[in-house]
Amino acid sequence: MMNLKKIMFILNIFLFTTGIYANDFVPLTTDNVCLLLKVNDRNKLEQVYFGKKISQISELETLAPGNFSAYSTFGTNHVFEAALRVTHADGNTSTELSYVSSKVENKSGNIIHTIISMKDDYYGLYVDLHYNAYQKEDIIEQWTEIKNNENKSIMLANFASSDLSFFSQKYYISQFHGDWSEEMNISEDELSAGIKVIDSKLGVRTNQYTHPCFLLALDKPAEEQSGEVIGGTLAWPGNFQFSFEVDNAKKLRILSGANPYASTYTLEKGQVFKTPALLYTYSNEGTGKISRNFHRWARQYGIKNGNKERSILLNNWEATYFDFDEAKLTQIIDDASKMGFELFLLDDGWFGNKYPRNGDNAGLGDWQTNKKKLPRGIPYLIEECKKRNLKFGIWIEPEMVNPNSELYEKHPDWVIAQPHRERTLQRNQLILDMSNPAVKDFVFNTIDNILQDNPGIDYVKWDCNRFVHNPGSSYLFAGKQSHLWIDYTRALLEVMEKVSAKYPDVTFMACSGGGGRIDYGSMRYFDEYWISDNNDPLQRIFTQWGTQYFFPAIGLASHVAVSPNHISGRSTPLKFRFDVAMSAKLGMDLQPVQMTEDEKAFSRNAIETYKKIRKTVLMGDLYRILSPYKGNRTAYMYVSEDKDEAILFNFLVRKEVKSNQQTILLQGLDPNKKYIIKEVNKDPDDWSRVSAYEGKVFSGEYLMTAGMTFGMYNEYESVVLQLNSVE
Known part of the structure; x- marks a missing residue:
């Protein structure tokens, strides 16, 4: 020793x-x-x-x-x-x-x-x-x-x-x-x-x-x-x-x-x-x-391409769900172009032939274009978009399979399931077991083949609509069944990384039935995230408020939807819906064909306004002023890095007996700069709540110390202000 x-x-x-x-x-x-x-x-x-x-x-x-x-x-x-x-x-x-x-x-x-x-x-x-x-x-x-x-x-x-x-x-x-x-x-x-x-x-x-x-x-x-x-x-x-x-x-x-x-x-x-x-x-x-x-x-x-401008898209989902054909989609594409949109997104329902995807109970796993709905295929839709200076996007759910599918007929052993137990469905589907290398390769090849076979796809909405019930793998050894949770996730990240590396110029949205997969392990491979299927603007105020404690507006897709809302049944003004969606990354499920001429005019103007302010919204610093959790009124603002522009969003989420007269103390401005105030998205048939400030110039110090005081009166009322520095 x-x-x-x-x-x-x-x-x-x-x-x-x-x-x-x-x-x-x-x-x-x-x-x-x-x-x-x-x-x-x-x-x-x-x-x-x-x-x-x-x-x-x-x-x-x-x-x-x-x-x-x-x-x-x-x-x-x-x-x-x-x-x-x-x-x-x-x-x-x-x-x-x-x-x-x-x-x-x-x-x-x-x-x-x-x-x-x-x-x-x-x-x-x-x-x-x-x-x-x-x-x-x-x-x-x-x-x-x-x-x-x-x-x-x-x-x-x-x-x-x-x-x-x-x-x-x-x-x-x-x-x-x-x-x-x-x-x-x-x-x-x-x-x-x-x-x-x-x-x-x-x-x-x-x-x-x-x-x-x-x-x-x-x-x-x-x-x-x-x-x-x-x-x-x-x-x-x-x-x-x-x-x-x-x-x-x-x-x-x-x-x-x-x-x-x-x-x-x-x-x-x-x-x-x-x-x-x-x-x-x-x-x-x-x-x-x-x-x-x-x-x-x-x-x-x-976030992938975290400093790159995002496109304003029109999605067909709430307009058509699974019921569409070439003519219907071409009309939506044409309407999107005339409204000022920059991208058309084709959602679920475009694939499957032996088991056509006419509902959520068939077709997942069979990623061939449905010949009855789209006889000229996806390239035809891409070309129709290009004619109108629109980008084209498509929906996929590559990790999932319906029992009613050719894939499941060939590979029933490819799904996550315990032996000797009933296979439990959610949304009529099962999860492919990516701890199995063959399955992992299939998932990558699914995405790769779609993009290779349809050159010109600019945008992919990657969905995932269920979680695990009975965790078991036919691939893993008996003594390593507990590896499934880790190995699946690692395989998923490997596929994401491989897809992102091969297609750096394609925009990817992480969806997962809404906010089921929003994390920075995934987001390095995704440009955008879909935080909720619920487009009700009142619910969205709360959902986006919580989300933005950690995740920025540059990836926060938020859409204008129909009214009454398909999930909540709540009716809200078009301006309120637009203002909430414009406080993040703007998109739309409401279709032009569903609008009056006045609503179309308002929407076109709102889209053009958003194009002018989106850099500040998506890349500016967020300042939360009034929390929707603490009162009937909420306010928050974005300030550009150079502090030359700020966008202030105000919402009344609940009507009061008297008007809500509240002083809004702005944040993040340069106290030594002067700012001119302009209301945007004002309804032409309504009167301005901020006429005392409209067109006037105030110092950043004044706006952050004395603030702005104006009343808000009605349920689902909104006021959006643009502040720009002047010499």
């Missing part, structure tokens, strides 16, 4: 080569945020600070504010939830990780990548913590890579992406939840001692009930313009889990990652398990700054 002196000599050489000694610090910083880690005197990694960056980080190192485990493990000295829980090859269920080394890479002028490597004290288990610090956007992206260098396979039971800790007197968690047609509702609760879990176990379209996003407010409930808030969202379209545990000392630990529920994963010798990334940011200026951080990051890194 080596003597103590020799052991210490070897340890000192080891510490010297890594560049980090015991009690040294690893700072992870952006322009305004700092996550400070420390290697303690036992060679364990700790989190000592997360919050606003200060100019002298050395002061934090002198007297570290806290000492929390940076990545907790199940083992010999841990009584709370663990980020990592492993059964080693010999059956030992404990893990003790010690610091090995750290490495910093400047990936670009804006992204600093830090890798912190750790190893189990006895076993050949390696864990690397990865951090991308986005300097200008103040976003930290964190994930974990677990490598098995033991002699045999090991079992992963818990595999969190991140382990963050806080100490405060009180904690308030906001979560985002709902269901089909009422997505992204916000609920805020104070955390008490114990564990609160927010998760999904749906497997596919996993965001239908809950979204992988959270806001944590420290000391007091979250406010828009003040207070300490942390915002986090998981970049993963599969099952997720957030665990919030307040311990006996009032410390809060947040574990984030893929849901370990029913997902024990066998890691073979030499394999690496990479977790999805948690994206998070800090603000001491309330939730508004959280949103602006995420939006700026998303436009640059999180």
Whole structure:
């Protein structure tokens, strides 16, 4: 055995080569945020600070504010939830990780990548913590890579992406939840001692009930313009889990990652398990700054073509559903052109011959053009669009199959289902098992063939209309059935990446029956997202309000629909419907043939107005002013990066006995600039609520300090103001 002196000599050489000694610090910083880690005197990694960056980080190192485990493990000295829980090859269920080394890479002028490597004290288990610090956007992206260098396979039971800790007197968690047609509702609760879990176990379209996003407010409930808030969202379209545990000392630990529920994963010798990334940011200026951080990051890194202009589209879905032919579609295309639209989207129902897609009960999986409906095929429709200077888009649902299909007749074993159990349908369909490489290839080839066979498709709406009921795979071995949740999601992301790489100029919309798949794991391959099938503008105000805490308007497709609305049955004015849709990425399901001449004229003018203001709406900074959750009136605005233009949206969501006279304090303007005010989308038959301000010039300082006061009177009333700087 080596003597103590020799052991210490070897340890000192080891510490010297890594560049980090015991009690040294690893700072992870952006322009305004700092996550400070420390290697303690036992060679364990700790989190000592997360919050606003200060100019002298050395002061934090002198007297570290806290000492929390940076990545907790199940083992010999841990009584709370663990980020990592492993059964080693010999059956030992404990893990003790010690610091090995750290490495910093400047990936670009804006992204600093830090890798912190750790190893189990006895076993050949390696864990690397990865951090991308986005300097200008103040976003930290964190994930974990677990490598098995033991002699045999090991079992992963818990595999969190991140382990963050806080100490405060009180904690308030906001979560985002709902269901089909009422997505992204916000609920805020104070955390008490114990564990609160927010998760999904749906497997596919996993965001239908809950979204992988959270806001944590420290000391007091979250406010828009003040207070300490942390915002986090998981970049993963599969099952997720957030665990919030307040311990006996009032410390809060947040574990984030893929849901370990029913997902024990066998890691073979030499394999690496990479977790999805948690994206998070800090603000001491309330939730508004959280949103602006995420939006700026998303436009640059999180959404495909995040700085590219979006097209205004007309969709045939609510006009025709499955009942259409060439003549009917050609008329819609012609109407779209005359109204000023830029793209026509052909929705569900265009495929299937032996099992024609005349309803949602047949045809999924058989991606041949229906010859009866479209005898000249998709190229004919593309050409009709080109004649009218329109782009062409198409709907697909490549992950799904109807039992009434040729694909299911050939490959009944390709679906997710438990053996010896009834195959449970949702929307008359089953899910293709993409843990099977043959199925994964089929899904990619489906999309590839559609785009290859129909050159000129500019836009693809990628739908996904059900989740998993009875999770089983005929491809996976009996001992690896729990791999299905992870392997399916990885395969899905691989297909998305492959399609996006091959077709960089095609615009892709993530649909999933509405908001069932809106996450930054998917959105890097998609230009737009469809947050809800419910186009009722009143519901949309709430849905879009919740969505935009994390996801920007550049991808938020919002459509003008018929009235009464097909889902809610509610009747609303055309102006109200347009104003709500124009506060995001404008589209339309209402057809010109359904309009009066006056409505057509209003719509044409609104579309032209949107073309003039959409850059500010889609790429500007969002400022929320009045919440629809807190009163009968809501207001929010977008401000261009140069602060030369702002668009202010005002909505009265509920009529009051007297007019709602409320002062709107604008935000985000340049206090030293002068702005001229103009109302847009004004109904020519109505009187202006803002005549006192129309055409007048005010300083940004005045508008943000004294504000604007004007009454709103009627249910579903809206006022949209355009502010432009003047010399």
